[in-house]
Amino acid sequence: MARVVVVGAGLGGLAAAARLGALGHRVTVLEQADGVGGKLGWFERDGHAFDTGPSLVTLPQVLRDLFDATGGPLEDAVDLVRLDPAVAYRFADGTRLAVPGHLDDVPGALDGALGDGAGGQWRALLDRAEAMWAITEQPFLRSPLRGAATLARLARDPSDVGTVAPWQTLRGLGARHLRDPRLRVLLDRYATYSGSDPRRAPAVLATVPWVEQAFGSWYVRGGLHRLAEAVADRARERGADVRTGTPVRRVLSDGGRVSGVELAEGGEITADVVVSGADATALYAGLLPPNRRTRAVRRGLTRATPSLSGFVLLLALRGRTPGLAHHTVAFPADYDAEFDAVFGTGRHRGVPCPVPDPTVYVSAPDDPTTRPDDDSESWFVLVNAPRHDPDAGVDWDAPGLADRYAGRVLEVMAARGLDVRDRVRWCVARTPADLARETGAVGGSIYGTSSNGARAAFLRPGNAAPVRGLYLVGGSSHPGGGLPLVTLSAEIVAGLVGPA
Known part of the structure; x- marks a missing residue:
């Protein structure tokens, strides 16, 4: 049984705590704020209440996997509601488009709002995106980032490389498949899901609308902050000690391996494993003293x-x-x-x-x-x-x-x-x-680094840090931002740490 300290009670940190607790480790979560959730924030005043971060759930199976692995079904913890329509768009020319909540209904809605043929263009794009998803989901999104080895897994079949087209931008993919300029605008929006510019972001981000439309857009009744609270409850059920109002000043190491954390209020907590849910730039620039082991990661962050x-x-x-x-x-x-x-x-x-x-x-x-x-x-x-x-x-x-x-x-x-x-x-x-x-x-960068540039994914810090025993979760580390990927980062880290 390892002594684990998780820095940050955002969704990534809480999911890691729940998974590692279920694996038999002794887990302590330290959160600087007075409540859990991180960017899954909540604001209330005079009876009005708001989610202040993410406002929809996509790829809910990732959350179901988390809850199944840690003690019980997701639906026992939160009330998920499928949205239909998923979103209503207003274009600059006055066109309005309500996108249905089920994939099979989308082409017809596009034809009705944008004219005959629009649905077929979008369907062809999503067929390409589905093929991209099949190629990249397991070796990239559900596996640790291992530099050239990750590229090698993706490059085993030349036809797969041609499908993913790592040299092509999302804007370029849209120009190839979509004749209607409103559809191209619609596709461009999905670059912002990773905080990016569609003119520089990779074409593989077309998987984002495919996932959203194939698996649905969902809302958590009572607000998405309840999801963070439910994961925190699950972590506690698995034995984690979740402490709010407890900022960490420094991650401690000894001989190239983490040894614990120093608290801002004074004192230290000893640990065999530290899981950082903090922003990766903040971790490598402040929480972790610079050394030769982390030089390459810090250089990559400055280039991104x-x-x-x-x-x-x-x-x-x-x-x-x-x-x-x-x-x-x-x-x-x-x-x-x-x-x-x-x-x-x-x-x-x-x-x-x-x-x-x-x-x-x-x-x-x-x-x-x-x-x-x-x-x-x-x-x-x-x-x-x-x-x-x-x-x-x-x-x-x-x-x-x-x-x-x-x-x-x-x-x-x-x-x-x-x-x-x-x-x-x-x-x-x-x-x-x-x-x-x-x-x-x-700087308030929502996703840490963007996906701007063909190499951007490989500049994003990996889940296993160069310091032994230190791991990263959350939107600023691999595989990226957004609730599904943040949750997958915790799954990857739990696999790297392994059972007690």
């Missing part, structure tokens, strides 16, 4: 492009919106201008800035637990944003910036048919700087 962040409005609204979907996405006329502003490229080269005309994402669950009465709504509004970088980018703490930009986002919403300005009871703005402070994500 940080992921985008997000600017959020929590809107407490009077009244109800007829026909409002659970998720609504309203696109701008110039999507490329958004990515230029976020990443400081193109017309904004070297000078990232808040997006003047952003894509607007609205999550508005029809869930009584999120509103004070039936004549109210609680909207989580997200727009893509550059990370907090006062020295070389945007200083989101600059006086007045958050309020000014909140007003701009409300104006954009109004122009896209989502004018709620006369219904607002109150509004809370949350910037990338707030995200950085609350979760430890450097």
Whole structure:
């Protein structure tokens, strides 16, 4: 039985704690915040309540595997609801598209909204994405990252290499398969699921819409924060000691192997294994003293492009919106201008800035637990944003910036048919700087590093650190961000540590 310390009670850390506890290890979880969940946050005020992070579950089988491996079915712990429609889109030309919650229904909906032939184009793209998924799921997403060895597994069959097309971007794949420009915009959006730019992100990200539509989009009744609480409960049931309000100052090592952690409040906890759910950049730059063993990982992090962040409005609204979907996405006329502003490229080269005309994402669950009465709504509004970088980018703490930009986002919403300005009871703005402070994500980068560039996946830190006994979970490590991949990172680490 190993003594395990898990740094961070985000979903990755909690899932690792539950799995390692089920394997017979003695586990202690240390979380700096006063509650569990990390980016699976929750905000309540005056009866209005909001998920402040992820707002849907995809690939629920990964969560079912976690709960089955640690003591009981997922459905006994949370109430999953399949969304139909999965999302409602509003395009710049006025076209509206409600994407059904079941894959077989999607082509017909596309034909109806965009014209005959649109469904066939999308279906052909998803057929390619399904083939990509079959090739990459096991050797890449469910296995440790092992550099050239991982590439070798993917390259055993030349036809597989041609299917995955590691040299091709997501934008390039869309240009090849999709004639309708609105479909190309729809595909581009999925690059943002890994905090990336579709013009640089790999074509294999087409697996994201395939997974979403093949396995469904799901909501946890009562809010997705309940998922984090359920995993924390499962970890405790397996013997884990989950301590909140307990920040870690340093990961300790001796002779090239971890020996425990030093607490910010003083004192040390001895450990045979340390699992870090902290942002990988924060781990290698601060929690872990630099040494020659970690030099290559730190170099890779400096070469990678940080992921985008997000600017959020929590809107407490009077009244109800007829026909409002659970998720609504309203696109701008110039999507490329958004990515230029976020990443400081193109017309904004070297000078990232808040997006003047952003894509607007609205999550508005029809869930009584999120509103004070039936004549109210609680909207989580997200727009893509550059990370907090006062020295070389945007200083989101600059006086007045958050309020000014909140007003701009409300104006954009109004122009896209989502004018709620006369219904607002109150509004809370949350910037990338707030995200950085609350979760430890450097600069508020939601996914750590982006998928920009063909080598981006191999610049992402692996789950086994160069220091023996140290492992990484969460969205900033392999295999990446998003609830399914974060949960898989914990499965990979549990396999690396092994049973007691």
